[in-house]
Amino acid sequence: MIAGVLKEQPGENRVSLVPDIVKQLGKQGVTVWIEEDAGARAFYPDSTYIQAGAVIKPATAIIQEADIILSIQAPQRTLWEMVPPGKILAGIYQPLYNTGLMEQWASRQLTTFSLDTVPRTTRAQSMDVLSSQANIAGYKAVLLAATSYSRYFPMFMTAAGSIAPAKVLILGAGVAGLQAIATARRLGAVVEVFDTRPAVKEEVMSLGARFIDVEGAADVSAAGGYAVEQTTEYQRRQQEKIAASIAKADIVITTAQIPGKKAPLLVTKEMLETMRPGSVIVDLAASSGGNTAWTKNNETVQQQGVTIIGDSNLPSSMPADASKLYAKNIFNFLQLLIKDGEPVLNFSDDIVKGACITHSGAITYERLQQADKMKI
CATH class of the missing domain: 3.40.50.720 (NAD(P)-binding Rossmann-like Domain)
Known part of the structure; x- marks a missing residue:
């Protein structure tokens, strides 16, 4: 063969x-x-x-x-x-x-x-390319945000004054989101996380981040790790909570996608207007429309002083390790x-x-x- x-x-x-x-x-x-x-x-x-x-x-x-x-x-x-x-x-x-x-x-x-x-089952974990590549995407998203951000990530106390730590908001606590949490925390940022799945709260908190609770989420147990469409009432409460956190955030990393459909709009015009100039959004859902109205895939745009980075293929920017993990997935599938x-x-x-x-x-x-x- x-x-x-x-x-x-x-x-x-x-x-x-x-x-x-x-x-x-x-x-x-x-x-x-x-x-x-x-x-x-x-x-x-x-x-x-x-x-x-x-x-x-x-x-x-x-x-x-x-x-x-x-x-x-x-x-x-x-x-x-x-x-x-x-x-x-x-x-x-x-x-x-x-x-x-x-x-x-x-x-x-x-x-x-x-x-x-590939079905996201225990038996298929070794073939799960979405997880192996999303892990890299979450890690690289934080590094990309850090290099694009105009301020420090960690808190600094110097003779010239003190620098407060960056506030990071991560929308979606799947594989990419969890790795983003861990990386942002290692860099010294204060991290808040939103996800429609209450079950991930414990994982989020174990990594040292604060979980944003929104009641009334639709059941996502059969969604294979993706987001699902929510009710209008839930979306209203969700936007209120996200808006309050975005107003305080310096970095926002968005990861929400729904298979076969346009990515849900999570960051609205009104939310963006509350972010201070120099803030950064990294949108990992760029290939399916993005989680902001301004996201352009494979492009970086400026909107009201906020840098919006659309990149749905961050694993390609770390090709040696991404290929190594992908090749192992392929080998196991073969x-x-x-x-x-x-x-x-x-x-x-x-x-x-x-x-x-x-x-x-x-x-x-x-x-x-x-x-x-x-x-x-």
Whole structure:
């Protein structure tokens, strides 16, 4: 069996497999073909792949001959149009936001696995790319805020006077939010946190942050770690609480997303007007519309003296470790698809079934099927 790794498009610095994982796959009878310089932006040169047993091949050869084609983002159209029917593609394809592309891949008889749809169960934790990459995003968001902020993070007491610690507000206590809390606290900031899930309060407080309670939240137990739509009354109370905290905050980090829908608007015009000049907002939901009205993905904008950083791909800014973690996720997932060195698709496995988006000419992902029915 051949697993092929494509070089990512400009703007994506990660790579699907790192040399250590290539070596482990080789022990299982899997040959890895990798496109030239595929790992260069993640600081894994071709020589390290060759030493691990990989073969450097052009993208066209990988597309046409590899049994499983790996790319974090979707390959460019000129490449995927050359993929022969029956091939397997695996990456992070965000099917609920890229429905048209998934339909095209289904029509081409491609089998597609999107690891961002792996069920978030205990058994699947080692394959959870959302968690491994969100951890990096939360960490980097705080560092990005710190370098963009015009003041110190920690409290300082000097002969020239005292500096109060920065006040950080984190909206969303998922994996990214929790890592952001820990990082901001390590830098000496005072941290407040809002989340619609009361169950995360204990985790938030254990990290040294204050949890903002809002009563009446909708049940999110089946949402896979994402936000869900809330009632109008809850949204009113939520905005009142958030507004009070934003007025005191120097740094705001927002993380709330709802799969397949526009990100909820959490920071309104009125809230922004209460923030002092020099404050910073880092919006990790930028790719799905953002949690502020001014967020632009992959851009930094100024609004009334507040810096708003929209970046939904912060893991790409730490490509070496992000690739290492992602490659381990991929390796663990491939264990479900490989038997005796050959691809075997066992759709009775809930993880394989849950991550499969297209197969045998059809959309197989249930949430995408439901979205299509709602259009009719």
